Amino acid sequence: MTIVFYLIQQLVNAVSIGSLYALMAVGLAMVFGILRLINFAHGDLMMVAAYFAAFALFAKLPLPLAILLMIAGTVLVGLLVERVGYRSIRGAPDVAALLTSFAVGQILQNGTLLATRLMQRPIQIAFPSPALLNGVVAFGSITVPRLNVVSLVTGVILLVLLSLFVTRTDLGLSMRAAAEDLPAAQLMGIDINRVIATAFAIGSGLAAVAGLLFAVQAGQINPYMGFTPVLKAFIAAVIGGFGSIAGAVVGGYALGALEVLLTAIPGIGDILPPGMVSPGVQAFLKQWLPGSLTSYRDAFVFVVLILTLLFRPNGILGQRGREEMQ
């Protein structure tokens, strides 16, 4: 039975981490779909959100108000970045835009560094996790961290709301039109600036929620915490099919599953109950899948990214031609 519980627990882990990646990847995909811009500063927006939340909680604000302030602050920063930074380089070549987003990220990181210094805080801050997100939830004899349940539920709710917005509202329709063909959408009288600002606002809001959940999970925050998540979100978006919102969601959950597999499979020889597989197989598993392989997880994830780019450049859901990649 233990093995069944183990599998269920890992499944919950996969879905909850997948929700976080999906929340992040959606923001990247919306902006990329419209502007062909890989916005690497997206991870830094997440970091900024974590700081907003931390300082709101330090000020002993109630949790809902803190979350509201965090989202509002992050959306504001996201809109500012778009207005001041990205609008000026619209139409620039791919790589120039990508590099600009790195520079924007540097500014956000060092701006946060500067702000924490001025407030006489250390670089690394212990995150004041709200009690609601701590502890575990027990379902029968299966216990799951409450954070994972919250991530899963929040992720699913927000993604459903987003899909309603994109399919059922005029602004959502304009956004899809702009992603399909920007100049044509413009000719049809769609206010492109409004659409792009909306994409940035929604992306920043989702990144803010993901930032809070990441910060609770990590227990501490620092100005550079956004780098790895944005890379992962990017991988998620590519695996799913870059530029499409549905692809980003699928990719997010696929990446969550992949990561949990890469964490769970090494060392499996040690946790299998005796008698489940023959001793020969168990010895083989212990020798070739030692638990120490887990530390290579990120390397494997990037190998998957590179393989996807090479063999299925349009991702799981993508249909468009290959030439875009090459």
Place this chain on the structure above:
Amino acid sequence: MKTATLRRAAGPLAAMVALSVGLALLQFSGLAFWQGLVVNLGIFLILVLSLNLSNGFTGVFSLGHIGFMALGAYGAAILTLPLREKQEYLPNLPRWLAGVHFDFRLGPFSLGFLAATLIAALLVALVALVVGLVLMRLSGHFVAVATLGFLVIVRVLLFNADSFTRGSRTFSNVTPYTNLWWVWAWALVTLYVVWRLKRSPFGRAMLAQREDRWAAQSVGIAVMPPRLLAFVVSAFFTAVAGSLYAHFITSISPTAFYFDLTFKVITMLVVGGMGSVSGSVIGTVLVIALAEGLRRVEDVTLLYGISQIILAVIFILIIIFRREGLLGQREIPLDRLFVKGGEAKAE
């Protein structure tokens, strides 16, 4: 004919003599701070020049070069580490490597350092060939992200291969072989190779497939060979810079070779102008000078982070207002310095 060649060589030669005199003066002045700065300048110059060869000339934008630098740094440092320290620091090295110590000298020249650097760089070039065969098929921002993936993979490997690298612990006690002369000799070699390549048929093929891939292919210029050549040669020199860096700083850890350094080198490249060799020199000098100046402002005002912010803002402004960088594709015609008529005699 002969005098024409001489005249063309005169400009670069004069520059080299001026550089040597300057370096000699600096060497004897004993100003340790300035010596360190100029060594640093030389190392970054090699990094920027080789990145320009790959990213600027071929337009295939790699963000993974610092991974090659890290491999070069660790590779050479393992080879030059004295045997006793090797036993103490890296007790789990495989036997064939544990007894290796490159320490032979020829007069004042540490040939062992040269050999270690060359071996490490050649191995890295081999790695680059394999990586390039896979990744050079991509382009645009997808190659940028795939190579960024390579950087992350190298970092994970360095952290985990602790019998070679000591993992997350610092790899210290690297013999401080690097000095002004080694750095600038390598910088000049890099400069010469990159400049020659730009003017060679290979270089023209690189530029042609960058400008218009389909047009280039339609007149019989293959895309992969020039891209691969640029990638491999630039990885070689990047690894050399890594070795020079390791033997200058004398203690390295995987965290040093990551995105901050990548972005710094890219800033220098973009400021100078992608595709221009003289631009790389100017970009490197300008950004290093600016960063050093801003660092002092930071030390005085205690506003840590402000220098990075200013550099990033300058970077964005350059991309907005002068996307080609300061020099764009142009070169400073050093070889025409003493040629009558100057530009008129262009090839």
